[in-house]
Amino acid sequence: MDAKEIITNFKLECFDRQLYLSxxxxxxxxxxxxxxxxxxxxxxxHVEVWRKLAEAKSVKLPSKPLGALDKARLRFYxxxxxxxxxxxxxxxxxxxxxxxxxxxxxFAEAPDLPEELRExxxxxxxxxxxxxxxxxxLELGYSxxxxxxxxxxxxxxxxxxxxxxxxxxxxxLVALGGLIIGVSGSxxxxxxxxxxxxxxxxxxxxxxxxxxxxxxxxxxxxxRRLEEFLRSIGLEGRVNPKSLVHVAENVLFKExxxxxxxxxxxxxxxxxxxxxxxxxxxxxxxxxxxxxxxxYAVSLASVAIVGYFIGVIxxxxxxxxxLQMTALALGAALATHLIGLLANALLGLKI
Numbered sequence: 001m002d003a004k005e006i007i008t009n010f011k012l013e014c015f016d017r018q019l020y021l022s023x024x025x026x027x028x029x030x031x032x033x034x035x036x037x038x039x040x041x042x043x044x045x046h047v048e049v050w051r052k053l054a055e056a057k058s059v060k061l062p063s064k065p066l067g068a069l070d071k072a073r074l075r076f077y078x079x080x081x082x083x084x085x086x087x088x089x090x091x092x093x094x095x096x097x098x099x100x101x102x103x104x105x106x107f108a109e110a111p112d113l114p115e116e117l118r119e120x121x122x123x124x125x126x127x128x129x130x131x132x133x134x135x136x137x138l139e140l141g142y143s144x145x146x147x148x149x150x151x152x153x154x155x156x157x158x159x160x161x162x163x164x165x166x167x168x169x170x171x172x173l174v175a176l177g178g179l180i181i182g183v184s185g186s187x188x189x190x191x192x193x194x195x196x197x198x199x200x201x202x203x204x205x206x207x208x209x210x211x212x213x214x215x216x217x218x219x220x221x222x223x224r225r226l227e228e229f230l231r232s233i234g235l236e237g238r239v240n241p242k243s244l245v246h247v248a249e250n251v252l253f254k255e256x257x258x259x260x261x262x263x264x265x266x267x268x269x270x271x272x273x274x275x276x277x278x279x280x281x282x283x284x285x286x287x288x289x290x291x292x293x294x295x296y297a298v299s300l301a302s303v304a305i306v307g308y309f310i311g312v313i314x315x316x317x318x319x320x321x322x323l324q325m326t327a328l329a330l331g332a333a334l335a336t337h338l339i340g341l342l343a344n345a346l347l348g349l350k351i
Contacts, residue, residue, distance in 0.1 A: 003059040010050040014065035017043035019077055026078070032086070042127045049120045056114050088147070088309070095312045101128035144313050145263065146270040149189065151306045153274025155329045157182050158299040161278050162292065162333040166340025167347075171287035175279045182275025190268035197260040211248050222248045277302050296333065303329045 020040035027033040054061050066074075081089045104125035108118055161178040168174060214222045226244050281294035307325030311318030 003057065006050060006054050006057060006059050007061060010047065010054065010061055011065045011070070013043055013046040013050055015070050015074065017047060018066060019074060022074065022078060023081065026081070027086075029086075046124050046127070049117065049124060052120070053114070053117055056117065088144075088313075092309070092312050095318060101125050104128060145193070145266050147306060147309050147313060149267050149270025150274035151303070151310060151325070152189065153182060153185065153271040154277055154299055154303050154306065155274075155325075155332060156185060157275040158278040158295065158303075158329055159332040159336045161282060161295060163336030163340040165282070165287075165292050165295070166337040167343045168340075169287060171282045171285055171291055174287070174291070175282035178275065178279035178282065182272055182279070185275060186268040186271040189271045190264040193267035194260050194264035197263045201260065215245060215248060219245050274302075274306075292337070296330070299333075300326050300330060 017040050020036050020043060024033050024036035024040060027036055051061065053059075080092075084092070102125075104121050107113065108121035108125060113121065157178050160181045161174055164174045164177045211222060211225070222245050226248055278295045278299040280298065281291050286294050304322045304326045307322035308318045310325070311321030314321070
């Protein structure tokens with residue numbers, strides 16, 4: 001482990017400590033504010049571990065670890081928190097903490113690490129995993145549906161306007177066609193979300209009634225279901241399932257289902273938001289190759305960002321997911337553009 005790596009990680013931990021302190025000051029939820037304050041204290045302990053390692057390796061640390069760029073990045077994170085909302089933003093931090101935990105496990109096995117600090121590095125890895133679990137307890141709510149909806153609207157309407165631009169030359173007609181497809185798609189997706197949520201609500205309501213009946217007729221069966229549930233969330237042996245039988249329906253199922261109307265509105269709004277992006281260049285009057293290139297540029301940049309956050313939500317490799325979605329969107333757009341060009345050539349369209 002060289003001096004540059006020690007200084008870099010020292011500065012990163014200083015940044016994380018300041019980030020969590022700043023987030024805690026702005027957090028309204030008391031429980032989350034307390035958790036963020038505790039995480040900031042842990043990050044302060046991490047700073048001290050790197051300070052000890054620097055002393056052991058005779059590495060001089062900066063007296064002011066946070067420079068102008070770090071302060072700008074801190075402001076950017078706080079802006080992200082405001083724009084994204086707490087649930088999606090903290091899922092992003094959850095993803096980041098996973099990477100940090102793996103990093104510290106590797107550091108703990110480094111051959112040149114002083115033995116007296118090896119256990120400290122393992123403790124840091126465990127604490128980063130604790131941070132991760134704190135954030136993972138936050139339900140995403142409608143944030144995930146909003147991100148997925150934008151993705152659907154972006155990819156589908158980009159492919160549609162790409163095909164239309166190959167067949168017709170009028171920028172206004174391409175924009176109009178894209179918006180019509182966006183509106184019809186958002187209505188279709190909204191209806192689908194409403195119906196699927198209703199089915200889910202009815203299914204859960206039926207399951208709750210079955211559990212309530214089982215509690216009276218066969219409490220042992222309910223106890224077994226609770227045992228399986230506790231095993232699935234890693235609490236087997238730590239909580240006695242028998243003590244939960246009287247509230248089994250509330251443990252196994254949400255007390256209140258998802259609001260079907262709200263789910264439909266979120267899906268419609270997110271899909272249409274994504275659908276508007278590829279049509280903007282054509283709506284602004286760009287036609288021909290310039291309109292296509294502008295639409296591709298703004299849409300693919302948006303797909304890359306949305307793809308990254310889909311990776312974060314699913315706890316997959318976010319960069320790989322971003323590249324994968326961008327490549328697929330580009331492939332679909334190019335394919336439909338070729339179909340549009342072919343239709344223009346065969347039908348002799350003069351629009």
